[in-house]
Amino acid sequence: MFDPVIAPSGTLLGLLQRGRGDGTLHALAAPRAEALAALNHCVLNDPRHDWQVENRSLYYARLYLDLHGSLEEIERHLCDTDDHLDTDEARTGLALAVLGHLASYGRGDALSLLRRYAANGANWAWALDELALRDNDSGLRALAPAVLARFPATPEGEAELAVAVRDAFEPRPWRLWAEDRREAIGARVRAAQEAGSFDRWQRQMRPSGPRPGWSVQAVFDWADQGLERGSALHVPAARCLSAVAGPDDRPAIVEAARAGSDGARCAALHYLAESRDTVVLDLIEAAVSGGSHTVAEAAVSAFERMCGDEAVDRARGWVHRPDALGASAAGVLACRGTAGDAPLVLGALRETVRADGPDATLLWTLVDGAGRLGIACAAPVLRHVYRETASSQLRGRAARSLAATDPSFPTGFAVECLWDCEETTREVAALHAETGDVRVAERLRRLAADPAEEAEVQTAVRSRIGPDMPAV
Numbered sequence: 001m002f003d004p005v006i007a008p009s010g011t012l013l014g015l016l017q018r019g020r021g022d023g024t025l026h027a028l029a030a031p032r033a034e035a036l037a038a039l040n041h042c043v044l045n046d047p048r049h050d051w052q053v054e055n056r057s058l059y060y061a062r063l064y065l066d067l068h069g070s071l072e073e074i075e076r077h078l079c080d081t082d083d084h085l086d087t088d089e090a091r092t093g094l095a096l097a098v099l100g101h102l103a104s105y106g107r108g109d110a111l112s113l114l115r116r117y118a119a120n121g122a123n124w125a126w127a128l129d130e131l132a133l134r135d136n137d138s139g140l141r142a143l144a145p146a147v148l149a150r151f152p153a154t155p156e157g158e159a160e161l162a163v164a165v166r167d168a169f170e171p172r173p174w175r176l177w178a179e180d181r182r183e184a185i186g187a188r189v190r191a192a193q194e195a196g197s198f199d200r201w202q203r204q205m206r207p208s209g210p211r212p213g214w215s216v217q218a219v220f221d222w223a224d225q226g227l228e229r230g231s232a233l234h235v236p237a238a239r240c241l242s243a244v245a246g247p248d249d250r251p252a253i254v255e256a257a258r259a260g261s262d263g264a265r266c267a268a269l270h271y272l273a274e275s276r277d278t279v280v281l282d283l284i285e286a287a288v289s290g291g292s293h294t295v296a297e298a299a300v301s302a303f304e305r306m307c308g309d310e311a312v313d314r315a316r317g318w319v320h321r322p323d324a325l326g327a328s329a330a331g332v333l334a335c336r337g338t339a340g341d342a343p344l345v346l347g348a349l350r351e352t353v354r355a356d357g358p359d360a361t362l363l364w365t366l367v368d369g370a371g372r373l374g375i376a377c378a379a380p381v382l383r384h385v386y387r388e389t390a391s392s393q394l395r396g397r398a399a400r401s402l403a404a405t406d407p408s409f410p411t412g413f414a415v416e417c418l419w420d421c422e423e424t425t426r427e428v429a430a431l432h433a434e435t436g437d438v439r440v441a442e443r444l445r446r447l448a449a450d451p452a453e454e455a456e457v458q459t460a461v462r463s464r465i466g467p468d469m470p471a472v
Contacts, residue, residue, distance in 0.1 A: 334369020
């Protein structure tokens, strides 16, 4: 899947793609046709860089409800001939998740479309999972013939059915179908369940791959062999070293970390870092400066896993380096530094935004660090990251840090965050938004009564509107 093209943050489409609360507020104020066009574009062209950690489906479903939007565009997308040519679940997953939420809100057309897609669509398993959470027993039972017809009654088809049953995210439909008295349905599903359970047991019992011998050198050889096969085994190899290495093996491990082959060197660096052996800091610096790309990456990773004061001390000296070790040092200070490290973290935050933009990976740690250290003068940079990042997860981190550093947050971004796509961001907003704003009071009441809202958000809301609190 190609990276999505994200519109500028000042446009309605850009706001909706980012899942910002202002996207909903602007959509409700915009001409309805324009708002629905932007909403459909987002749902049919998933704007998330990582759909496994970023939320959008509930956010878009709520906007469909507020706009009284029809599902014609979603139906056209799901029933298009491309559905059987491009079977990547990223093409239809967001649309199906939106339909699932709409069905839970009582939209019968969404439930009907999910049923039809589960029977005929390429991404039927996702649709079935959505129905497992929302449909009634009779609706799910009616789907059994269509779903099972996907698996021919051949040894290959039965094996594929067993895998489908075993890997189902929501088992409820399969359990219902296993109770069916018809031989072609109930007996087939029960046999598939048994085969899947046996296969899972076999996978647990048999070794998953080669294992190292019971010596330091054998572990090093195993790590080298892994690199030759294209598998980085230095982290598990370091754990193996913890089991087999004794005090007498330290000189050999230190030497391997200094000048060993790449696999052994990576494993030794991780082992020494996890052992908090202070000699590893010099070895890490040498590996970054003079080792291969693989060794340099492993050295930086090993440093990030260290949690002692020595690592924080060394980070203060490395933070100005213009390489990966300098970036890692900035992250260590953000996570484990003291108040005296605030200027260094702030400098790294500003430089990262300036050099790499508002979506740089390092920003996740630096944004958290700005909030943890209470760096008030970081607020302008945090506001910029909040507005511009395409990642709703990073925006949520920026919101949490703004709550700790920006006095204007309760009357500013916190209000918008009540409509954000991420539940953790809505939770922060519920705890901090200024209740004097009439929009805040109404939104808190709606979140408290919404059965689709996350429990943590509703707990935060009720802490503001409970019987012992002032009325909103």
